[in-house]
Amino acid sequence: MKKLAIIGCGGIGRYHLDHFLQFRDIELAGFCDIILERAEAFAKAAGSGQGFTDYKEMYDAVQPDMVFICIPPYAHGDIEFETIRRRIPFFVEKPVALSLDLAHEIRQRIQEAGLITASGFQCRYSNLVEPTVEFIQDHEIVFIDCVRVGGIPGTEWWKKRALSGGQIVEQTIHQFDIIRYVFGEPDTVFTMGTKGYVTDVDGYDTEDLTTTVVRFQNGALAAISTGCYASAGASADSKVTFGARDSRADLYILDKLRVFEEKQAAVEDSSLVVKGDGAMNGKGTTDTVYRQEGDSGLLCDRTFIDAVLSGDPSKIRSPYEDAVRSLAFTLACNESLDTGLPVKVNLD
Structure with a gap:
């Protein structure tokens, strides 16, 4: 044995x-x-x-x-x-x-x-991966919108970016990784962060919230926002949305996948938009839900x-070799955060 x-x-x-x-x-x-x-x-x-x-x-x-x-x-x-x-x-x-x-x-x-x-x-081992990949293969994805918002973990080292890497590297690397795995490789990132909202944790020095714009090698864009400022689950809806021209898939990691597939109709009777201005609503769409199964x-x-x-x-x-690429993705975000400049992701 x-x-x-x-x-x-x-x-x-x-x-x-x-x-x-x-x-x-x-x-x-x-x-x-x-x-x-x-x-x-x-x-x-x-x-x-x-x-x-x-x-x-x-x-x-x-x-x-x-x-x-x-x-x-x-x-x-x-x-x-x-x-x-x-x-x-x-x-x-x-x-x-x-x-x-x-x-x-x-x-x-x-x-x-x-x-x-x-x-x-x-x-990567979730049963939601396969239907997500199928959706991406069947639709041209233009935009990915990702949000992960939570609180501060209880481990002492997590509060120091020099020890943990900060939320992007230590926690939200799961989101960066699954996007790479099901969609494709990043080319360039630009990350901005903010502090000052978490004021009750001693020794804490990482960002409360960051937002990263990603350009992928195929030209699609993503916005990945992650924060540790929340005190309740109602603070944000943490998910990854893969958006095509006529449909989208909302991936709630290790929970469910919701696929909306019918074309959305132009808004005709809303007093808040100009008729024919290209605005869309969700009426008439179908909603297919896949549930997480097993561990x-x-x-x-x-x-x-x-x-x-x-x-x-x-x-x-x-x-390990592939995990290094997800690390490179997130460390590029930290470099951009520190320099204020766009950063090319080194996947080699």
Whole structure:
């Protein structure tokens, strides 16, 4: 039976552990965290394995066949290099780094070692992906409108952009990634941000809200807005809208997809617009709804484990190499935010 280890026994590590506890064909052999009690708590929950505070010591003792790296964004680097040196296939949580140079170096070493890798973009494994792709293939998408608005996560490091990357890189990278996955590659981004609305969180220095304009390689445009200023769910309707000339698809990630397909009629009798001015309303449209089924995170984890067990990585939807491109997309937004200039996205 293949042995699995986890580095990082915090919230995201527990998310993966809950999945592993449903599997019967792997041995949960090692758990590592800078706080030993957390690692030991994972071993107790698993009913197997041992807790460690040093990942090299764990590697020596356990000799794992695969590892899940569930560490904060600022902690990437040495762990990946040592894991690659030991030729251990690994799954790494997003964002895979905060430096594109570091991510490129890790990517290069992975390629040289020929390792199986995956990253934590579980949204790619949703059953909503296929109908979204079908809609995009059947319609010429002109505009993508994306909103993700929430509050500030409870982890201490998240509040510092130097440690987390800020909301674009640490959280909304899921939206940037799924847009890349179902639609296509970005060419250029221009990002603006604002602060001053979050005033009750000590040590907080990232943007409260950002809006990014994206030009894709095929010429389409997107507006991606994300904020952490909200105190209630009524603050915003978080979704991704793919808009064509005669229809649209609203993707509520890991929840539902709503497709509106009939042509909309010109407004004839509204006193608020000039007759024939091109305004449209939604009367007469059809609304087809697809619902999320199952746990896409479970499928994401299972796919990586199956790839290691079989030696066939072909079903992994987000290997490390591709995760680096989503990182590049979001880091370009941060560069634009800091410079006030449009930035070309480096996908190489």
